[in-house]
Amino acid sequence: MIGRLDELNQLERFYNSSKFEFLTMYGRRRIGKTTILREFAGRHKALFFSAQEKNDSLNLLDFSKMVQTFFEGSFISSFQNWEAAFEYITGKISDKKLVLIIDEFPFLAEPNPSIKSILQHTIDHVWKGKNIFLILCGSSVSFMLNDVMGYKSPLYGRITGNMEVKPFDYLESAEFFPNYSKTEKAIAYGILGGVPRYLEAFSSEISLEENIKNNLLMEGAFLNDEPQTLLRIELREPSVYNSILEAISNGCNKVCEIADRIHEEKSKCSKYMLTLQTLRLIEKCVPCTEPETSKKGIYEITDNYYKFWYRFLFTNQNYYSMLGLELSCEEILENVNDYMGPVFEKICEQYLIRAARAKKLPFIPYKMGKWWGNNPLIKAQDDVDILAFDKTGKKVLLCECKFRNKPMPMEEYDDLVMAAEMFKNAEEKYLMFFSKSGFTESVKERAVRENAVLLTIEDLY
Template sequence: MFVGRKRELEALEKQYAGNDFEFAVIYGRRRVGKTSLIVEFIKDKPAVFFTGRETNLAENLVLLSGSIQASRFGVEKAPVYQSIDDALDRVFSAADGKRLIFVIDEYPYLAGAWRGISSTLQEKIDHRSKKCRLFLILCGSSLSFMENQVLGYQSPLYGRRTAQYKIEPFDFFEAGEFFPNLNSQDSAAIYAMAGGIPSYLNRFIGSAPLKEKVIANFLSPQGFLFEEPENLLKQELRDPANYNALIREIARGATRVSEIASKTGLETGVASHYLDTLIQLGIVEREMPVTEEVQGKTRGRKSLYTVKDNLFCFWYRFIPGIIDIIQHNNTEKAWDFIAEGFSAYMGRVFEEICRQYLWRENTAGRLPFFFQQEGRWWGHDPLQKMESKIDILAIQGKTHALFCECKWRNEGTGRDVLEALLQKADHFRFEQKYYILFSKSPFTVGCKKLAAERGGVRLLSFREMNVNR
């Protein structure tokens, strides 16, 4: 089932409707839905779709020749072309005066089989693009290769693209389209485990109880997601062992580089290098207090590291500690271990969902002001004379601020939570201050009364956030 990607499809269709040569680069992490997007876009259109293989040039040439023969523009009894150059000539010629889409999926594999492919494509584009209507699409899962060897300044293809699409995982609300009949808390739990990757979300479609789906995918040695994060690291990295250790410690609560390095036994400089690679892969992110980001700081003593990808965060937080239990087919014990710590784990995910919600409301103009930046804040509170943190702080310049607290717990959110948030906001010197309490559970009478008395406070339950999901 194809879900979402409306904005990308509309942009691709707009490109297709033109009369000129087009060259789109589509990239993103594995299983994020790049190929599904392309297949949805090219259906009912004349196209050559070729997938590069991790094999030698000869076999890739045979497969490319077959893709050309099977294409809509038709070549009866097409030969195996003598070279990639000849095959590309045939495709460019077929697009003279008419629109034809040519997709090379898994482009890094083809480039690995023949290093001259980018230079050859450059030559074709430079000398033949003005008289043809070819729509060339290069697609790849290796982020570093696509950003450096296709989009980068040193690439022969630099400056030739007419569009680029970095395909990101779905947010919680987009992921919910996979489960239109599921209650919002189960949807949140699935998102917390699988993230926004379509291939993983598809594993949770169906009427079976959530527990059965978790057991089938994570808690069985044959499960689709049982070894998925480790396998992804092996595909992307030469030295996955240290990366495994880093991710696990961050998922378990280590946030500062010195702490992460100490727990993994790595030198701080080495750990920083590995962390930068994980950031590039979209698995880990480095955060600064949002007020310092406004000042242009990107790292420093206050930098914190978190696991950005939900699948990786969930897997490394829970699965390594129960591998032996799973291998001995004791799924109930494994499930109990996850269930015991899952509510605490959901606190981080709920903050992420609330941030996504705020951006949707911000874009729609449904907040008291349009904020330019948002993020977490932590630091010293001079009024309370202690370290403090704010779950979400959204800012417009130096004048407006929105302070948010996110509570994922079964008991009702009370007056004390709102009082604490108001106190934290007191030492900030914004002219206009607003407040939102996000809560999994309903709010107490005392909390509602204080919100009404104070003004500028919105109390928002998780159920209300999902009314128009």
């Protein structure tokens, strides 16, 4: 099992508690929640039930079979109702911690909303004083946040912990491709993101080009139509969401721009985009120095595979089918450096987060991210790929990130130095440059003189 040590350690801490614990786990589909839970369940005495999209009676029957087989070794008959099922489990609780895991809980609670109240009553009157660890898990993020954890839910106030399972970062994702070069690992992450199921779809035993052709472009391959499949599962009007995601992937990153592009009302777009944010597919980004409510905010696709798919496959599927696998792959790779530019910035930001945790930066960033806005020194719009500052605002780190096939020239160095001049209040300024293909000799010499940090892609892994 790759990664997920933090998640497993957190589950172990709950298990080792001497009192009743109730954890909610959620995260988008394919993120690996069930894998984590099965790994954890395999270590302990655990009742593990995966709900399915069935009616309430059939789910209760499946639950009855699981519980009775676990305790008795065989199935006798279905419990009359959920109250009886939970009462039976109560009678089996001993001094040793009992773990009850219900995976895909929304599949239980949607056909039978009363199960939340039944659980609430059981917790309040029986389980609260018992040595039991209850875990409810779900892929419907909005349902878990609102219907399970929300203040209007009967279960509100009973939960002792929650866990959002998030995608792997670039370094964890690289473990799926031990045979790849550092650049190939970065591109694989740029294409697939950190979703385990997507990473597993590529094989480290074949080249990146072969993976793109066979596991992504080929009709019928798992990844070929995956974004469409998930949208159809999660949403009622996938066509509108498709249009929004395509617009964002093509550079329309404000609500008004997106509305104009897809010919929909701005209010309707805002509502749909909120849903996409809940699904963790897009996020609103503001310049690093601005508050979250800033009107300068723009929208970005957060999932790399969706970003890649809408950029290359969504509008080109018919074209690629005529072009053929070889030429389609060749055309994608010709444009991959341009696509990887913003992705590489995120990779570098993840590197800095890891470095900060390891206390390897000049200071611990209080806020970090991209900055864009007006530079009064050049009287024009300017940007900094990554800007970080400490809690006092007196220490500033500025980073330039370039994913190109040639060494970074002096012009890029000069641009960052000029941008640094804007931050007049900073008493300490640090410059850091990331470059896929290294740096020119003049840049290397200047960096030594000025104590700037130069990092290649090899240094990130």
